[in-house]
Each structure stands twice: as C-alpha cells, then as structure tokens.
Amino acid sequence: MLIGELAEQTGLSIKTLRYYEQVGVIDVAERTPGGYRTYDQTVLERLRFVRAAQAVGLTLREIREIVAFRERGQSPCAHVHRVLENHTAEVDRRIRELRQLRSELTALADRATALDPADCSPSTICHIISAK
C-alpha cells in the first residue's frame, strides 16, 4: 500500500503520515526500488492506537514513548498508567484554573452592568476591566 492509499483509508493527510514517521509514532516505512513508502496492514492498527491516544490528550511525544516500550519488547502498562495519572492531574488543574477565570469573567460582566459608561475614564482605558 502506498502512502496515498493509506491516507485515504485512515482519513489522515499524506503530510501527517510522513510527519508521524518522522516523530517516531509509526515505524520508518519500507521503500519500493523507486523510493516510494510502502505499508502493510499492521500500520492500520498502529494508527488506530495513535488516534485513541491522541483522543485522550496524549501528545505525539508521549505516544512515541509508549510505542517505544513495545519496540523494545517491553510492556508499557506501568508507564501508561503513570502518564494517564499525570494527565488527569493536569486536566484537573486546568479545570480549576478555568473555573477561577470563569468566575472572574462573571464578576466583570456583573460590574459592567452596574457601572455607568460615563464613569469610564480614558486614562484607565476601560472601567470594566481595570477597576480593581
């Protein structure tokens, strides 16, 4: 299978497939005598894994590391568990930050309805935001 067909089957772009090879989330492809990349069916499984891992927020770098365990003949289970824990903690942290930000935005909006635009002094640019 050439790269164009693989792209069509997976819905990924040719650029993306070459990029995946470059960053190491899929194996370096075999080449035809003319230099064309060729793929067998096993790459499809790999790409499904990459997609699943990206869907839960893993970066290509993290995915490459997980894949590397397999390439070394090791089970990535423990490593994956740690990575997922870190990601969960990170997501929690981001959610807390955004909630905080959200409440600040709401406070600003409330103030915006309470304040009179006439009080808005040019030097502070905007009383909604800069009033402390």
Added chain:
Amino acid sequence: MLIGELAEQTGLSIKTLRYYEQVGVIDVAERTPGGYRTYDQTVLERLRFVRAAQAVGLTLREIREIVAFRERGQSPCAHVHRVLENHTAEVDRRIRELRQLRSELTALADRATALDPADCSPSTICHIISAK
C-alpha cells in the same frame, strides 16, 4: 524614564516592553536624540490595564483593539462587553471539553486496574488505551 527603569518598575522584561510597543498595546515611545525610548508616567497606567486584561485571558490582539477605541476617542465599553461574553462562552466550552476528557481518563484508569497486563497484546501497543 528609560526602558530599563520602566522594566524594573513594572517587573516586565525589556524585551516584553519593546514587544508591547511593536504589537500596539502601548504607544510608540518618544526617543532621546540618541535613539533611546523614553516613557512618562502615563505608560504605567496603560501597563496596569494590559496586565489586568491579560489576567482575564484576553490576548494582546484583543487588548490592542480595546486600546484602539481610546486612541480614536471612543468608549470601548460595548466592545469590551462583547469580547468578555465571547471569552466566557469559550471558557465554558473548554471546561466542558476538559470534563469530558477527564471522565474518559478516569474510565481508562478504571479499566487499567481491571485488566490483566497479560492480556496486553503487542500489536495493539497498550490494552488500556486501545481497547474500545
């Protein structure tokens, strides 16, 4: 006041101040005959506004647009109100996405404790992630 002193007073770096001028969130500075930027006290107020606006998640581009209203002698109030509404909606959207992601991550962690690593087939790389 030269740029170094302004940097020290505000806690911003010299690079940041020059960048702010370049992107238009502060006015183009006056220069000494030798070509040094000079600032008066009014820039401090402006920089406080920039900081406050960044703190609620506005980009420098958005801040520049708000500032531009003032430069044109208009009140930015209505515009700011719209921008804040959009940001609130965006933050809400992000929080929803992250909650969804969070529950997926939890589901994966649960499966990880339930599954036996021995079931982990090399071709799927990791049964925690790729099991559907």
Added chain:
DNA sequence: CTGCACCCTCCCCTACAGGGGAGGGTCAAG
C-alpha cells in the same frame, strides 16, 4: 514517447508571547 497521477525531499509558515544573542551605538563617570 508522452501525459498524468502519484510520490519524493527540502524549506518556509502558522499561532502566541516573547527569549537569546550578535553586532554596534550612547552617555556619564573617572
């Protein structure tokens, strides 16, 4: 043999908010 679809590498570009450093000018004190 020529046309056309497909493929290759190489290089630059995106957003965001600056950081690092080269190479050189300015200005006050000693």
Added chain:
DNA sequence: CTTGACCCTCCCCTGTAGGGGAGGGTGCAG
C-alpha cells in the same frame, strides 16, 4: 580617553502538529 552600564536593531528560536508549495523523480496507460 576609556570603561562600563545601558540602549538600539535585526535575526533566529521556543512548542505543537502539521500545511503549502517548489522542484524534481516514478510508474503506468495510451
């Protein structure tokens, strides 16, 4: 006059996941 602190512009670099396009090779049909 020189030293040292400060300033200038210009250019490249950061991370993420690729996208766009130039310039040129491959491989098969007609």
